[in-house]
Amino acid sequence: MTLSEKAYLAIRRDIIQGKLAAGQPLRMADLSERYAMGFSPLREALSRLQVERLVVAEALRGFKVAPLSVQEMQDAIDTRILVESDALRLSIQHGDDDWSAAIVAALYALNLQVERSIVNVWDIEARHYAFHRALLAACQSPWRLEFFERLYATTERYRIPILIAAGTPSPSRRDIQAEHSAIADAVLAHDAETAVRLLAEHYTRTAMTISARMATVAA
Amino acid sequence: MTLSEKAYLAIRRDIIQGKLAAGQPLRMADLSERYAMGFSPLREALSRLQVERLVVAEALRGFKVAPLSVQEMQDAIDTRILVESDALRLSIQHGDDDWSAAIVAALYALNLQVERSIVNVWDIEARHYAFHRALLAACQSPWRLEFFERLYATTERYRIPILIAAGTPSPSRRDIQAEHSAIADAVLAHDAETAVRLLAEHYTRTAMTISARMATVAA
DNA sequence: AATTTCATAATTTTCGAAAATATATATTGC
DNA sequence: GCAATATATATTTTCGAAAATTATGAAATT
Structure with a gap:
């Protein structure tokens, strides 16, 4: 290299x-x-x-x-929902058994790491990325995947403080693991509409959490 | 610079x-x-x-x-339709009078150049870009505009040989000017559904033309 | 006191050569 | 003759310094 x-x-x-x-x-x-x-x-x-x-x-x-702003974060997450909803539909349409199995594996590995230690944020983060990437892997669209990666990196910058805060005593009111499982279930059942709805809700909640946090920090 | x-x-x-x-x-x-x-x-x-x-x-x-391929072109145009349909809806929703006027101006300038000379491909191309950019200008989403620009550049590479061929005796069977006018009319009338449908058809036709051409050239 | 001017310093940008690596050619051994 | 190896050449990558530009601060001026 x-x-x-x-x-x-x-x-x-x-x-x-x-x-x-x-x-x-x-x-x-x-x-x-x-x-x-x-x-x-x-x-x-x-x-x-x-x-x-x-x-x-x-x-x-x-x-x-690059500076951070609530506006950019909201735009990035809105655009993620647009791109990933479509990519997820395509992925469900084209995905084969290997694709399904890779999703199960990615979710399992993510949960293992989450339960093991909330402290090691980066190992969790890598597996979180891998899970969301696995969902879209079968979409057959290099450009949609490219935009997913771009927006994932952008929004990751905003999520990091929240992930780190999650390691402190105050427990998150969200059950992220349950959200991920529900998405995976819908995807594996080839229920595109439910999967897309749950994924959008997942991101919308994240946007609200980040937005609230940025408001308090700025004040 | x-x-x-x-x-x-x-x-x-x-x-x-x-x-x-x-x-x-x-x-x-x-x-x-x-x-x-x-x-x-x-x-x-x-x-x-x-x-x-x-x-x-x-x-x-x-x-x-970067090499060219029918697959990438089709993917790029599909993704353009996804991103630009959404951006156009937002633009119609948020656009003010200045935005409308800019679209009228861009279309007029494009048509002037087209009628003036089909020979000067690059002047036409710059105005063609400006027209499509003007349609989305009010979408209020830097990320969607970013992706529009990225995909526009990508697909432009494929459209160029066709534009150049259009200068030769054989006249195009498409009336691109009419397509642009119809899109602009729907946008200015704030008829989002019609505008999005026409825009998608516009791009789908382009994809088919390019695809056909690439098949003959390769053969 | 505030503004302008000028020199100095800090910084970015660019070049040209050196180092590292890949590709092509020749040579050897079988 | 053909594969393997060695040598030479071509090319990319990187460095360190020079050139160009911006930022800083002191002195002069209004």
Whole structure:
């Protein structure tokens, strides 16, 4: 793997995980020290992240981490519902037994990790992504999957603080595991309408939780 | 504007216009001579285009122009219909008088250029883009607009040979101007269902035309 | 006191060469 | 002759420094 690729993955991860804070300027000298490489691979990575909207660039003034806003979050989740509802219908239509089995496996692995420790947010997060990806895997549409990935990464930045807060004493009022199971059940039963409705509700709840949290934090 | 930005726009244009052929390897030395700049800005541009799927990269084997395929074209147009139908509904819902006026202006300017000369494909193309962009401009969803732009660029690559062929004696059996007018009429009348239906038909016809053409060229 | 001007410093952007890797060609052994 | 190996060439990737630009702060001016 090239340094450019490593830089891309590392910076992407650090932005999504909030280690590089929203709005923070990304100075070449700092990045060069932090990731132990020269400017060239770093700038290539930042160029890619700019297209993904995780990074904002201004000519001759360098790069900064893209800011967060309730508006963007709401837009991203609305668009996710649009794209993923359609992709899920297609996936249910085209999916074979391997696809179904992969969903069962992904959900099982996710639940294992959730019960094991709420502390290790990143292992849970990876499996959460894998579950949602598995649902859409059979949609046969590279472009819809591309947009799913783009929006998943965008919204992940907003969900992280909530996941971390979930590790604190205050228990979430949502039973996310039950939501995931219900979605999986509907999908495996090839009940597209129910599956799409539950998925949309799942995301709408997430949007409301994030929105409420951002309002309190900002106040 | 930085060289990196210029390189991005120039290479993007040349790929969409087919001056850089599908599948063609993009050697740094060649590009450096062609665009009269060093490797750094070129690689940054290629990194961005890679995310946009106009360029394909393989580690340590460089970049090449993304290949074309009927499958990708069909997927891109299907996804366009999904995203743009929704964006158009939102746009009709939120659009004000300025938005309506901008659509009328864009359509008028497009028709002027079409009647003026079918030869100058790129001026027509710029106005064609502007018209479709104007329809969605009021949707209030940066992400949907982002995806529109991404898919527009992708499908433009496929439409170009057809536009160029339209300049030859054989006249198109489609009346594209009438299709555009009908869409604009429905949009301006705030008849969302008709507008969405006509837009989808517009794109479906385009997909069929391209598909037929690609089949004959391949044969 | 506020604004402008100018020099200095910090930073981004770009280049040209070096390092790393892949591809092509020649050579050897069977 | 053909496969395997070694050598040479071509190409990508990366670095470190130079060039270009912006930001900072002090001095001068209104």
